[in-house]
Amino acid sequence: MHDFTATYTDLYQINMAQVYFQQGKHEHKAVFDYFFRKLPFEGGYAVFAGLETLLEVLEDFKFSDDDLEFLKDQGLDSEFLNYLKGFRFEGNIISATEGDIVFPTRPVLQVEANMVEAQLIETILLNILNFQTLVATKASRIRKSAGEQMLIDFGMRRAQSTGAYHASRAAFIGGFEATSNVVAGKDFNIPISGTMAHSFVQSYDDELTAFRDFANSHPENTILLIDTYDTLKIGLPNAITVGKEMKSRGEELKGVRLDSGDLSYLAKKCRKAFDEAGLEHVKIAASNQLDEYVIRSLKEQKGPIDVFGVGTNLVIGDPDAALDGVYKLAFANDKPRIKLSENLAKLTLPHKKQVYRLRNSEGKLTGADAVTLRDETDIKHMNHPFDVSKSLSFKNCNEEALLHYVMKDGIRTEPPKRLEDIKVYSRKRLAEFSEEFQRFENPHLYKIGISDQLLKEREALRNHYKNKDA
Amino acid sequence: MHDFTATYTDLYQINMAQVYFQQGKHEHKAVFDYFFRKLPFEGGYAVFAGLETLLEVLEDFKFSDDDLEFLKDQGLDSEFLNYLKGFRFEGNIISATEGDIVFPTRPVLQVEANMVEAQLIETILLNILNFQTLVATKASRIRKSAGEQMLIDFGMRRAQSTGAYHASRAAFIGGFEATSNVVAGKDFNIPISGTMAHSFVQSYDDELTAFRDFANSHPENTILLIDTYDTLKIGLPNAITVGKEMKSRGEELKGVRLDSGDLSYLAKKCRKAFDEAGLEHVKIAASNQLDEYVIRSLKEQKGPIDVFGVGTNLVIGDPDAALDGVYKLAFANDKPRIKLSENLAKLTLPHKKQVYRLRNSEGKLTGADAVTLRDETDIKHMNHPFDVSKSLSFKNCNEEALLHYVMKDGIRTEPPKRLEDIKVYSRKRLAEFSEEFQRFENPHLYKIGISDQLLKEREALRNHYKNKDA
Numbered sequence: 001m002h003d004f005t006a007t008y009t010d011l012y013q014i015n016m017a018q019v020y021f022q023q024g025k026h027e028h029k030a031v032f033d034y035f036f037r038k039l040p041f042e043g044g045y046a047v048f049a050g051l052e053t054l055l056e057v058l059e060d061f062k063f064s065d066d067d068l069e070f071l072k073d074q075g076l077d078s079e080f081l082n083y084l085k086g087f088r089f090e091g092n093i094i095s096a097t098e099g100d101i102v103f104p105t106r107p108v109l110q111v112e113a114n115m116v117e118a119q120l121i122e123t124i125l126l127n128i129l130n131f132q133t134l135v136a137t138k139a140s141r142i143r144k145s146a147g148e149q150m151l152i153d154f155g156m157r158r159a160q161s162t163g164a165y166h167a168s169r170a171a172f173i174g175g176f177e178a179t180s181n182v183v184a185g186k187d188f189n190i191p192i193s194g195t196m197a198h199s200f201v202q203s204y205d206d207e208l209t210a211f212r213d214f215a216n217s218h219p220e221n222t223i224l225l226i227d228t229y230d231t232l233k234i235g236l237p238n239a240i241t242v243g244k245e246m247k248s249r250g251e252e253l254k255g256v257r258l259d260s261g262d263l264s265y266l267a268k269k270c271r272k273a274f275d276e277a278g279l280e281h282v283k284i285a286a287s288n289q290l291d292e293y294v295i296r297s298l299k300e301q302k303g304p305i306d307v308f309g310v311g312t313n314l315v316i317g318d319p320d321a322a323l324d325g326v327y328k329l330a331f332a333n334d335k336p337r338i339k340l341s342e343n344l345a346k347l348t349l350p351h352k353k354q355v356y357r358l359r360n361s362e363g364k365l366t367g368a369d370a371v372t373l374r375d376e377t378d379i380k381h382m383n384h385p386f387d388v389s390k391s392l393s394f395k396n397c398n399e400e401a402l403l404h405y406v407m408k409d410g411i412r413t414e415p416p417k418r419l420e421d422i423k424v425y426s427r428k429r430l431a432e433f434s435e436e437f438q439r440f441e442n443p444h445l446y447k448i449g450i451s452d453q454l455l456k457e458r459e460a461l462r463n464h465y466k467n468k469d470a
Numbered sequence: 471m472h473d474f475t476a477t478y479t480d481l482y483q484i485n486m487a488q489v490y491f492q493q494g495k496h497e498h499k500a501v502f503d504y505f506f507r508k509l510p511f512e513g514g515y516a517v518f519a520g521l522e523t524l525l526e527v528l529e530d531f532k533f534s535d536d537d538l539e540f541l542k543d544q545g546l547d548s549e550f551l552n553y554l555k556g557f558r559f560e561g562n563i564i565s566a567t568e569g570d571i572v573f574p575t576r577p578v579l580q581v582e583a584n585m586v587e588a589q590l591i592e593t594i595l596l597n598i599l600n601f602q603t604l605v606a607t608k609a610s611r612i613r614k615s616a617g618e619q620m621l622i623d624f625g626m627r628r629a630q631s632t633g634a635y636h637a638s639r640a641a642f643i644g645g646f647e648a649t650s651n652v653v654a655g656k657d658f659n660i661p662i663s664g665t666m667a668h669s670f671v672q673s674y675d676d677e678l679t680a681f682r683d684f685a686n687s688h689p690e691n692t693i694l695l696i697d698t699y700d701t702l703k704i705g706l707p708n709a710i711t712v713g714k715e716m717k718s719r720g721e722e723l724k725g726v727r728l729d730s731g732d733l734s735y736l737a738k739k740c741r742k743a744f745d746e747a748g749l750e751h752v753k754i755a756a757s758n759q760l761d762e763y764v765i766r767s768l769k770e771q772k773g774p775i776d777v778f779g780v781g782t783n784l785v786i787g788d789p790d791a792a793l794d795g796v797y798k799l800a801f802a803n804d805k806p807r808i809k810l811s812e813n814l815a816k817l818t819l820p821h822k823k824q825v826y827r828l829r830n831s832e833g834k835l836t837g838a839d840a841v842t843l844r845d846e847t848d849i850k851h852m853n854h855p856f857d858v859s860k861s862l863s864f865k866n867c868n869e870e871a872l873l874h875y876v877m878k879d880g881i882r883t884e885p886p887k888r889l890e891d892i893k894v895y896s897r898k899r900l901a902e903f904s905e906e907f908q909r910f911e912n913p914h915l916y917k918i919g920i921s922d923q924l925l926k927e928r929e930a931l932r933n934h935y936k937n938k939d940a
Contacts, residue, residue, distance in 0.1 A: 008634075010626055010650040011664030019670070019687040030673065070656045075690065115673055122667070126627035127634060156480055157596035158792040160637070163630030164478075164597060180480040186540045194481030197592070199799035200489070202807040203500065203585055217489040220545065229810050229935045261812055312792045321791035322628040322782045329669040337672040340699050342731055465699045 006063045006087070007070070009123040014071065017116045018080045026083070026116040031331035031352050033107040034129060037345065040137050040320045044443025045433060047140045047426055048108055049170045050132030051098035052419075054125055055412055061089045061121065091117045093407035096355075098417065099173055099426030100402065101433060102133075105385050105448045106355045106371050108325075110403060115332065122327045130325040131163065132170040134317040138292075139174025140430060142310055144438055145295040150307040152193050153179040154287055155315030167315035173423050176310075188419050195223040195257050195285065207234055211242045215253065219246070223255040223285060231258065231266050236273055243279040255283035255307065263288065264303030271304040283307060291318065292440065338461040344386045349454065350461055356399040363398060365432050368447035370399070373454055382449025392449055476533045476557070477540070479593040484541065487586045488550045496553070496586040501801035501822050503577040504599060507815065510607050510790045514913025515903060517610045517896055518578055519640045520602030521568035522889075524595055525882055531559045531591065561587045563877035566825075568887065569643055569896030570872065571903060572603075575855050575918045576825045576841045578795075580873060585802065592797045600795040601633065602640040604787040608762075609644025610900060612780055614908055615765040620777040622663050623649040624757055625785030637785035643893050646780075658889050665693035665727050665755065677704060681712045685723065689716070693725040693755060701728065701736050706743055713749040725753035725777065733758065734773030741774040753777060761788065762910065808931040814856045819924065820931055826869040833868060835902050838917035840869070843924055852919025862919055 020026055039046055063071075063084045072081055091113020102108050109129070111118050142151060153171040156164040168184035178191040185192035196214060204210035207229060215222045224242065226235025235256075243253035258266050263286045274282045286298070287309035295308055312318065328348040329337045336350035352374035358366045370382045379399065384390035405413050436444035450458075490496055509516055533541075533554045542551055561583020572578050579599070581588050612621060623641040626634040638654035648661040655662035666684060674680035677699060685692045694712065696705025705726070713723035728736050733756045744752045756768070757779035765778055782788065798818040799807045806820035822844040828836045840852045849869065854860035875883050906914035920928075 004632070005653060007652040007656060008626075008632075009652050010624070011652050011655070011662045012650060012666055013664075014652065015664045015688060015691075016666055016670045016684075019683050020673070022687055023683055025673065028673070032669070067656070070652075074662065077687070119667075119669065122669075123627050127629060127631060130628055131631045154480070156478075157593050158600055158794070159597060160630035160633030160786065160791070161597060161601045161635065162474070162478075163633035166631040180482060182479050182481050182484065182540075183475060183477040185481070186477060186537070192481045192544065194483075194485045196482055196486055197589075198809045199502070199589065199592075199797075200486045202799040202809055203490070203495065203498070203802045205805070213489050213493055214486075217492055217547070218485060221485075234935075260816070312794075316630065316786075316791040318791060319789065321630070321786040321788060324628070324782075327627075327669075329672040332673045335675070339668045339672055346730070465704075 004057045004124055005067065006061055006120065007067045008127070009120065013119050013122055014076065017119050018077055020115045020119065021080045021083055022077070025333070026114050028115050028333040030113060030115045030118045030329060032111045032118050032122070033328050033330050033349065033353070034109040034111070034125060034325060035105060035107050036323050036325040037104050038324050039104055040134055040317065040323055041141060043137065043141060043440065044437040044446065045101045045103065045137070045430070046133055046323070047136040047174050047430070048096050048098060048100050048102045048133055049136035049173045050129040050166070051095055051109070051406065052416055052422070053132065053166060053169070054128050055093065055407055056416070057124055057128065058089045058093070058121060058407065058410070059412070063087060088410060089113065089117050089121060090410035091407070092405060092409065094403045095406045096402050097404065097425065099422040099429065101429050103369060103446050103448055106369050107349070107353055107403065110330075110353070126325055126327055128166070130323040132166050133325070134320065134323040135167045135170035135315065136174035136426070138314055138317045139171040139176050140426070141292040141440065142295060142314060143175030145292040145299065146308055147299065149305065150178070151176045152307060152309045153181065153314055154309040154311040156181050158312040159315040164315060169419065171314055172419055173426055175423070175427065190419065196225045198225065198228045201225065201228040208238045208241060211238050212245070215242050215246055215251070219251045222246070222253055223257055224253070225257045225259060227258060227260045231261055232269055236270055240273060240277045240279065243274070243282055244277065247279065253279065253282050255285050257285040257287060257309070259288050263305065264298050264301040267303040267305045285309060287311065289313070336457055336461060338458065338465070340462065340465055347386070347458070347462070349385070349450065349458060351454065351457055353454065355402040357402055358394060359398040359400060361396050361398065366394065366397065368392065368449055369402065370449050370451060371454060372451040373457070376451055376453055379451050381452055383452065383455045385448060385450050392447065474527045474594055475537065476531055476590065477537045478597070479590065483589050483592055484546065487589050488547055490585045490589065491550045491553055492547070495803070496584050498585050498803040500583060500585045500588045500799060502581045502588050502592070503798050503800050503819065503823070504579040504581070504595060504795060505575060505577050505798075506793055506795040507574050508794050509574055510604055510787065510793055511611060513607065513611060513910065514907040514916065515571045515573065515607070515900070516603055516793070517606040517644050517900070518566050518568060518570050518572045518603055519606035519643045520599040520636070521565055521579070521876065522886055522892070523602065523636060523639070524598045525563065525877055526886070527594055527598065528559045528563070528591060528877065528880070529882070533557060558880060559583065559587050559591060560880035561877070562875060562879065564873045565876045566872050567874065567895065569892040569899065571899050573839060573916050573918055576839050577819070577823055577873065580800075580823070596795055596797055598636070600793040602636050603795070604790065604793040605637045605640035605785065606644035606896070608784055608787045609641040609646050610896070611762040611910065612765060612784060613645025615762040615769065616778055617769065619775065620648070621646045622777060622779045623651065623784055624779040624781040626651045628782040629785040634785060639889065641784055642889055643896055645893070645897065660889065666695045668695065668698045671695065671698040678708045678711060681708050682715070685712050685716055685721070689721045692716070692723055693727055694723070695727045695729060697728060697730045701731055702739055706740055710743060710747045710749065713744070713752055714747065717749065723749065723752050725755050727755040727757060727779070729757050733775065734768050734771040737773040737775045755779060757781065759783065806927055806931060808928065808935070810932065810935055817856070817928070817932070819855070819920065819928060821924065821927055823924065825872040827872055828864060829868040829870060831866050831868065836864065836867060838862065838919060839872065840919050840921060841924060842921040843927070846921055846923055849921050851922055853922065853925045855918060855920050862917065
């Protein structure tokens with residue numbers, strides 16, 4: 001299930017593409033940068049996600065006859081529509097590795113293609129990468145709080161329509177173990193997990209019978225929801241009864257779930273009662289408006305919770321709910337390009353570029369990524385991108401190039417990656433960053449610099465337009 | 471394009487359904503309520519949206535062979551899976567009319583179906599109705615600020631993955647005139663609109679040529695983006711040049727778009743310059759992080775802006791990004807059902823119910839909806855749902871029943887509605903509510919009461935479970 005078509009776009013992309021086509025610009029090569037300006041959640045980093053989804057969409061990018069008929073009715077030019085009939089994306093994608101830790105200002109991905117190709121994929125690219133990066137980053141923060149505890153994505157019902165699908169994918173990359181989302185589990189090979197709802201218990205005349213029926217039907221996977229009527233007075237005793245019955249049959253009650261009330265307090269009461277009943281194996285799961293802060297608090301209180309089910313706040317990327325990623329032209333028809341702004345921080349970086357992660361001679365992070373012209377090497381000095389008074393010199397650095405060709409002429413350079421591998425890579429990359437970058441409150445600022453040559457190119461372009469209006 | 475399958479659900483629905491099936495509960499009739507507890511955006515009302523999407527999904531609700539194969543691998547029972555093979559939704563939907571103004575606590579929609587049917591559609595129902603109601607409500611607030619000005623949805627690139635699709639639908643219901651979203655325009659017959667991006671201007675060596683090429687390609691629909699280099703010094707003079715050229719050819723420059731800087735100030739400067747150049751017909755469109763508050767401010771400053779393009783804040787329903795709608799069992803196997811909670815406001819309302827909008831003898835709103843048992847009539851007294859000390863008597867009220875059968879035995883009771891008709895209905899319904907309910911700051915509280923009989927039934931059930939644990 002992926003539901004992106006070539007008409008999954010803003011109309012202006014098609015309107016602009018028509019002009020490019022008519023002006024022969026579909027022969028012009030362009031380079032666009034994908035980057036964002038602000039880290040989500042006031043955090044210290046972001047987890048890049050969505051690349052595989054994007055590549056899959058680009059491989060399959062075409063206009064159906066139905067699409068073209070619709071566009072014709074919208075008054076678009078018939079010669080142009082004829083060109084779109086056979087249109088495929090045949091450009092290059094140079095990208096950070098999915099799952100890598102990324103930062104504002106620096107390109108996360110570049111598109112090299114003709115102007116029409118590059119323009120027509122803008123909306124879909126932004127839509128995919130912005131959202132999955134947002135949710136993977138949120139998931140990573142929740143993982144940070146949860147430590148070794150199990151995390152399950154429960155967010156589908158409050159997700160933004162079919163956004164739930166990619167939310168579950170991104171949550172897994174960011175560090176979740178499982179999802180309640182069946183179709184995401186099926187398509188992405190994410191372990192799926194499910195307990196029971198209050199309605200299940202309510203549909204019976206008494207809770208105990210409800211619990212027994214569930215245990216009989218799912219002996220391998222019984223997690224009882226114990227707060228429908230009263231957690232400690234009704235639910236817990238019933239769960240102990242069923243736990244003992246299962247034990248006597250040689251089965252194991254897997255767990256109980258708490259979905260309301262004081263989760264830490266209730267978990268302690270439950271743990272004690274289960275242990276006293278000889279049911280030490282019963283796990284305690286908790287849900288109800290959890291996020292990285294609530295989970296941190298529950299851990300601080302030493303609530304003996306084994307599994308956290310996180311819903312709304314995860315899948316909508318609360319409280320930001322959107323990453324401000326943009327797609328800006330950096331190079332076209334053999335010339336570097338810039339977008340000016342009264343707001344210096346909205347100035348774009350022209351040219352084909354590369355991004356290096358600077359490491360010391362032992363390979364450890366130095367705390368900075370440098371943005372350079374594509375083919376520059378031996379960077380010894382970098383500049384603050386927006387504050388010319390600030391710069392940084394360094395020596396004996398190992399430069400790790402962060403952007404790689406993942407698609408050439410519309411064809412992937414390597415086979416699709418397994419989601420599990422992306423997740424493992426992401427954890428490994430994040431582990432390189434010290435606690436200071438990962439903390440929630442005023443995290444340490446990871447530096448992004450631009451090389452002397454890139455600065456020079458940018459200033460030359462700025463002056464060009466400044467002089468123009470004089 | 472709609473991408474909901476029967477596996478677009480939480481696993482626990484399927485797990486519970488298996489138990490119901492094994493216990494013969496697929497023969498039991500159940501009634502579930504869909505309602506929410508908190509109005510979004512600290513506002514005074516919500517706009518109900520998503521019903522047509524839901525009905526379309528329910529008509530087509532089935533498990534594919536592929537789905538069943540996957541569920542088999544997950545360890546589900548083969549007899550149950552065999553039952554799912556031929557599964558269709560054959561229940562009833564009793565709902566508020568799409569576009570109506572709705573409030574917390576009272577049922578917005580009820581599902582009457584067998585336990586398996588009702589449980590299996592829970593996730594998809596919540597997912598659809600929660601999100602579209604959120605965005606339609608947001609759109610309605612933005613419409614309130616914008617007054618007669620045109621509103622266009624520009625949010626696709628920051629939407630939550632394919633959530634953009636239904637966001638555009640809901641935005642139209644809430645009061646937007648058009649969208650940039652091509653596929654939503656195509657599928658929902660929403661007018662689509664598009665201007666140009668900065669990249670278009672950047673791809674040229676000079677802005678004037680870019681503008682001219684666009685005007686030649688789209689003479690009927692040229693809206694020039696004038697802030698790529700410098701709005702007043704470069705963009706505006708170039709737009710005037712092109713506007714005059716078009717005029718001399720007997721064409722009309724449709725408008726310009728401002729996407730950065732002080733929108734009110736720039737709009738005034740542009741308006742004056744266009745008027746002085748004899749280009750009074752050129753409209754001014756503005757975009758850039760707009761929402762109902764920014765638009766209100768722009769209107770207060772009398773910025774002569776004709777069109778507002780609203781993106782991120784609309785399509786993600788910022789700042790809430792989720793409506794807290796829930797789906798609770800009210801009746802099963804011939805008995806009313808309740809979910810208790812330490813938090814009184816989380817107590818559910820048992821039984822098959824109806825909701826009445828109370829009007830005075832002239833048909834005007836009295837400011838209250840009453841929730842009653844399904845077949846009660848002649849309500850003269852209602853009670854606060856959670857505060858027993860509060861009640862309200864009334865007489866000579868006209869009771870407008872708000873919930874109607876829209877699906878019986880899995881078949882719609884009437885043909886699909888046109889989106890335009892839903893929107894017109896919604897505007898008409900909202901217009902009945904006075905300014906006090908529509909204001910953004912501390913809006914007037916619309917009252918929800920429950921009838922004496924419903925209160926009695928609820929209290930009887932509460933006591934039943936209270937006595938149980940004694």
